[in-house]
Amino acid sequence: MLIVKNIKKKFIKYNSKKQKEEFLANNDISFEAKKGEVVGILGPNGAGKTTLLRMIAGILKPDEGNINFDGFNYLENEIEIKKNIAYLSGNTKIYKSLSTYELLKMCCEIYEVDKQKVESRIKEISKILNMDNFLYNKIENLSTGQTQRVNIARCLVHDPQYYILDEATSGLDIISSQIILDFIKKEKQKGKTIIYSTHYMEEAENICDNVFMINKGKVIKVGTPKQIKKDTNTTNLRDAFFDLIGGERDEK
Amino acid sequence: MKSKVLNILKKELREMFRDKKSLSMMLVVPIMIPLLVIGMSALFEMQMNKSVDDYNKIGFNYEMNEVEKQLAKQTKIKTILASEKELKEKYKNNEIDLYVIKRDNNYIINGEDNETTSYSSSLVENYFSLYKSYLQNEYLSKNNIPANNVINIINVEKNIKQADNYFASFITSYAFLFIIMAITISATYPATDTTAGEKERGTLETLLTFPIKSRDIIVGKFLSVSISSIITGIISLILTIISLMFANNKFSIYKDVNLMLSPTSLIFAAIVIIAYSFLISGLCIAIASKCKTFKEAQSALTPLTFISFFPGLIAFMINIKTTALYALIPFLNYTLIFTDITNGSINYLYIILMLISTIIVILSVLVVIIKQYKSEKVLFSN
Numbered sequence: 001m002l003i004v005k006n007i008k009k010k011f012i013k014y015n016s017k018k019q020k021e022e023f024l025a026n027n028d029i030s031f032e033a034k035k036g037e038v039v040g041i042l043g044p045n046g047a048g049k050t051t052l053l054r055m056i057a058g059i060l061k062p063d064e065g066n067i068n069f070d071g072f073n074y075l076e077n078e079i080e081i082k083k084n085i086a087y088l089s090g091n092t093k094i095y096k097s098l099s100t101y102e103l104l105k106m107c108c109e110i111y112e113v114d115k116q117k118v119e120s121r122i123k124e125i126s127k128i129l130n131m132d133n134f135l136y137n138k139i140e141n142l143s144t145g146q147t148q149r150v151n152i153a154r155c156l157v158h159d160p161q162y163y164i165l166d167e168a169t170s171g172l173d174i175i176s177s178q179i180i181l182d183f184i185k186k187e188k189q190k191g192k193t194i195i196y197s198t199h200y201m202e203e204a205e206n207i208c209d210n211v212f213m214i215n216k217g218k219v220i221k222v223g224t225p226k227q228i229k230k231d232t233n234t235t236n237l238r239d240a241f242f243d244l245i246g247g248e249r250d251e252k
Numbered sequence: 253m254k255s256k257v258l259n260i261l262k263k264e265l266r267e268m269f270r271d272k273k274s275l276s277m278m279l280v281v282p283i284m285i286p287l288l289v290i291g292m293s294a295l296f297e298m299q300m301n302k303s304v305d306d307y308n309k310i311g312f313n314y315e316m317n318e319v320e321k322q323l324a325k326q327t328k329i330k331t332i333l334a335s336e337k338e339l340k341e342k343y344k345n346n347e348i349d350l351y352v353i354k355r356d357n358n359y360i361i362n363g364e365d366n367e368t369t370s371y372s373s374s375l376v377e378n379y380f381s382l383y384k385s386y387l388q389n390e391y392l393s394k395n396n397i398p399a400n401n402v403i404n405i406i407n408v409e410k411n412i413k414q415a416d417n418y419f420a421s422f423i424t425s426y427a428f429l430f431i432i433m434a435i436t437i438s439a440t441y442p443a444t445d446t447t448a449g450e451k452e453r454g455t456l457e458t459l460l461t462f463p464i465k466s467r468d469i470i471v472g473k474f475l476s477v478s479i480s481s482i483i484t485g486i487i488s489l490i491l492t493i494i495s496l497m498f499a500n501n502k503f504s505i506y507k508d509v510n511l512m513l514s515p516t517s518l519i520f521a522a523i524v525i526i527a528y529s530f531l532i533s534g535l536c537i538a539i540a541s542k543c544k545t546f547k548e549a550q551s552a553l554t555p556l557t558f559i560s561f562f563p564g565l566i567a568f569m570i571n572i573k574t575t576a577l578y579a580l581i582p583f584l585n586y587t588l589i590f591t592d593i594t595n596g597s598i599n600y601l602y603i604i605l606m607l608i609s610t611i612i613v614i615l616s617v618l619v620v621i622i623k624q625y626k627s628e629k630v631l632f633s634n
Contacts, residue, residue, distance in 0.1 A: 058460075085461075086461075
């Protein structure tokens with residue numbers, strides 16, 4: 001189980017007068033994600049979703065609070081935790097000069113996949129994601145959809161328990177987005193925990209068991225999509241969000 | 253730890269060898285060295301073998317007697333007799349190389365400093381030295397004084413050991429200084445690409461999610477840049493040796509000089525190259541990893557190229573010799589020890605001191621980079 005407790009993260013930014021200014025990207029965020037659960041982190045751009053997910057993935061360190069994976073925390077067990085998570089973001093880029101096969105092999109080595117099983121694991125993943133026809137092509141020559149499949153493939157090699165997906169469908173066409181949504185559904189069925197951030201409310205409504213709506217670094221609502229809609233007396237999460245922020249429509 | 257470093261190293265080398273720019277920096281920069289060695293040798297040769305006809309036209313504003321004419325012929329001076337005004341005009345029109353104006357017993361050599369003045373001037377000075385000596389002898393013999401007792405009243409002999417061939421020492425020193433420069437130039441590109449380039453391309457985020465410690469990432473990156481620099485250094489060394497061999501056979505200025513290094517000297521030259529490659533790779537990574545973009549890193553690394561070159565250049569200019577202290581000073585020590593090696597004098601103490609200083613600098617730099625790779629400010633400066 002993933003437990004995120006009282007997370008705070010400050011950044012320094014420069015105001016219009018070029019003076020340093022502190023701002024809280026995440027302010028006292030807490031939630032839990034159980035086995036086989038898809039947890040949606042929803043919010044507009046700049047709400048603090050990426051910062052939160054980067055902290056969960058161990059790329060950033062929280063200023064306060066702690067993150068706990070099955071009893072392990074980053075301070076003491078960083079490598080062990082990272083072995084059991086996969087992080088995929090809309091901004092995540094992969095090594096374009098490598099071929100898909102080389103990238104997957106490198107990931108298998110880094111994640112210490114049993115040497116005897118590396119070849120069969122790559123073939124298996126290639127089959128699942130339908131990558132056989134470009135497995136040995138350089139990533140720089142692949143289409144956006146194919147590249148996104150390679151990105152998913154690198155997350156699968158070590159069969160992690162936790163997937164941290166940060167706006168993974170952002171900027172993708174319908175087909176490429178669907179590949180990712182299908183992937184989430186399949187992994188959920190296998191009992192994997194998925195933390196999924198997006199600003200596409202409809203997408204979250206379809207796949208998330210639990211939703212955390214955040215705005216300006218703070219959690220503004222927690223619950224199942226159904227419950228949130230009921231509480232806000234709305235028919236979809238988009239309207240629910242606007243209802244919760246008091247009708248502010250300054251950020252998309 | 254070892255296997256994770258190897259994973260990063262393999263990935264970095266694969267990327268480096270597939271990148272045309274990195275490859276060209278690694279392989280093309282050393283080609284400048286043969287051009288330098290052969291080009292400079294050809295220039296020296298041209299200067300040395302300047303024909304006397306290019307600088308022996310000397311104007312005189314007076315009629316020369318038979319003795320003077322004879323001495324001028326002996327010293328290969330081609331005399332042009334004319335008035336002072338005409339000589340000035342001829343000099344202006346480059347018809348003569350220098351001109352001599354006689355006023356009573358004063359002979360004034362006139363001209364302006366240019367590429368042939370030193371040759372012409374020494375020709376005229378030699379002529380007047382012979383003429384003066386003739387006049388002294390004549391005066392003494394007229395007055396029945398044994399000339400030998402006066403002119404050679406004391407005898408001075410030169411017993412100064414002939415210095416090494418100036419051109420040979422110049423060309424070998426500069427060739428090795430250029431190896432240092434080639435290594436520096438070739439280290440900057442992969443160092444920039446693997447740090448600031450990785451940030452700019454967005455692959456750093458992926459790398460940081462892997463279960464690898466920052467220390468292992470840095471060591472892997474450091475080794476990959478070092479390997480690239482060592483390859484450049486070794487290619488440069490091989491090309492230097494080939495071009496020195498070629499120059500040795502081709503140019504007469506290296507006559508009776510052996511430009512080739514002994515096998516021992518070559519081994520030590522390779523050790524200096526390897527030590528320098530490690531040092532410069534570490535420094536380049538440390539500087540580039542603080543930058544947000546590739547361009548910013550390249551600008552930040554430009555001064556390093558000059559810093560790597562200047563201490564050696566200054567050492568050559570003011571003829572600094574290696575001491576234990578200098579052997580500890582990074583950048584200066586490599587060029588000084590290179591010069592010692594090319595001169596055939598290998599001092600093991602200095603080489604050990606150079607290695608100790610290199611290791612200390614590299615370790616300090618690695619600690620700094622590892623700290624940088626733990627700092628969110630450096631990694632996510634946006």
